[in-house]
Amino acid sequence: MSSSCPLGSTRNPFTAVDTPAVGVSIEKLSKNFGSQQVLREVTFAVEPGEIFVLMGPSGSGKSVLLKHIVGLEQPTAGRVTVHGLDAAATATREQVRIALVFQSGALFNSLSVYDNLALYPREHQIADEAAIRDKVMHALQILSLEGTARKAPSELSGGMRKRVAIARALVMEPQLMLYDEPTSELDPVMSATISEIIATLKEEYHVTTIVVSHDRELALGIADRVGILMDGALVSLGPAAALHAPQDPRVAEFLSPKIDLQNPRFKNLEK
Numbered sequence: 001m002s003s004s005c006p007l008g009s010t011r012n013p014f015t016a017v018d019t020p021a022v023g024v025s026i027e028k029l030s031k032n033f034g035s036q037q038v039l040r041e042v043t044f045a046v047e048p049g050e051i052f053v054l055m056g057p058s059g060s061g062k063s064v065l066l067k068h069i070v071g072l073e074q075p076t077a078g079r080v081t082v083h084g085l086d087a088a089a090t091a092t093r094e095q096v097r098i099a100l101v102f103q104s105g106a107l108f109n110s111l112s113v114y115d116n117l118a119l120y121p122r123e124h125q126i127a128d129e130a131a132i133r134d135k136v137m138h139a140l141q142i143l144s145l146e147g148t149a150r151k152a153p154s155e156l157s158g159g160m161r162k163r164v165a166i167a168r169a170l171v172m173e174p175q176l177m178l179y180d181e182p183t184s185e186l187d188p189v190m191s192a193t194i195s196e197i198i199a200t201l202k203e204e205y206h207v208t209t210i211v212v213s214h215d216r217e218l219a220l221g222i223a224d225r226v227g228i229l230m231d232g233a234l235v236s237l238g239p240a241a242a243l244h245a246p247q248d249p250r251v252a253e254f255l256s257p258k259i260d261l262q263n264p265r266f267k268n269l270e271k
């Protein structure tokens, strides 16, 4: 990374030798809500230390799939394991630290940025206040948010709130980081910054990373591998470079939608 990287040469208190990166395995995962089938026998594995980007159109089941990995949803059929443990079991989240950065950020507006970050270690009594303060301030420093500690999330810009949500996840010292649409609603420059932060955190902390996004630039920029979900089914799985020449016409259309100028709706465009 460049010397402007927010991590710089700072010693990393988040890395612990006894917390190796973990793998994730999704095996024939199906999910129904009532009569609606939202996931259809989805199978893939994410290797320890990998950045996996899951793409797909809105409504294709990406967020539902992420929720299975943190145990917020239970499979209708099939299995999700993290580090070989059943993701649906409460005990798994006591053994493996998994952080989900929600699309909305899910920050508490009634709490300062500092208290949002301190919430998890306080609730889990992971450390005393002085140690929590070190962790929180370090996470804020990594994301260039030192000046925001006493502010309410509602006082910050969209890009800053996304960074606060990432900093809060980092305080959990996760072995697995999940991001739901981390660049949505951000301008291209801020999107690129967030992508770089995700890649840097993975490099520095060897945290296995799964990103749900329909940001093609993000996928091409940071993914080791990319999966594409359409209507609940995984239609493509492979290295990010393969996105340059997709084989499946549905995937090609999704990645570079074309306007059919023969369509009568667009006839005025040619004038």
Ligand SMILES: Nc1ncnc2c1ncn2[C@@H]1O[C@H](COP(=O)(O)OP(=O)(O)O)[C@@H](O)[C@H]1O
Binding pocket: 033, 038, 056, 057, 058, 059, 060, 061, 062, 063, 064, 065
């Ligand atoms: N808790 C739920 N109850 C019923 N339907 C849901 C629930 N969560 C998601 N869905 C439906 O599942 C489908 C996939 O949703 P989602 O995973 O959020 O899509 P996206 O790929 O945009 O993240 C959508 O049709 C959505 O309405």
Ligand SMILES: [Mg+2]
Binding pocket: 062, 063, 064, 180
């Ligand atoms: Mg979603």
